[in-house]
Amino acid sequence: MDTKIDLLLETRRYLWDYFEMHAAQRLRTFHFYLILCGAVLAGYVAILQRGLAPSLGIMLGALLVFFSFAFCKLDRRTRDLIAYAEEGLAFLEKKLGPNEEGDNAAVVGIFTWEDARTVELRKVPIWKPRHYYLTYRRCFMLVFVMMGALGFAAIVYGVALAILM
DSSP: OHHHHHHHHHHHHHHHHHHHHHHHHHHHHHHHHHHHHHHHHHHHHHHHHHTOOHHHHHHHHHHHHHHHHHHHHHHHHHHHHHHHHHHHHHHHHHHHSOSSOSHHHHHHOHHHHHHHHHHHHTTSOTTOTTTOOOOHHHHHHHHHHHHHHHHHHHHHHHHHHHHHO
8 A cells, every 4th residue: 555655656746846847947938038038129229229220120020029939839838748747736636635525625636726716717807907817828928929019010110210211
């Protein structure tokens, strides 16, 4: 009996390490994305201030759009990897946790409980902003879209400047 429990606990440790690694990777990747976008935007502002060729602004705008798309896809992949670990941890919670529903089930089964709670919280409509539930996914996506839109605006502005010159 002890070997089965030990195996379950070792599997839980493996899944937790996997979850922790990819969750940290997701935040580091997003942090790097923000630094890259900040550098591109600073370069764009410098180009505008110095009145340099609009083609440079177009290139930086395109770079911003590309970074937004690429990092959005990377975030999607990392979210999937995190979800695999969460599913495994929720499965193990059911195996190792209490056999009956009750107050302790939510404490011991945090992955199972959190998933059900998040589904409920996501039902709040967006037109109720005070109660609207923002997940990491929604916040990151908002930033990706906003930076991509800034890049697109930079491209349009650069083309308009090039036409007027």
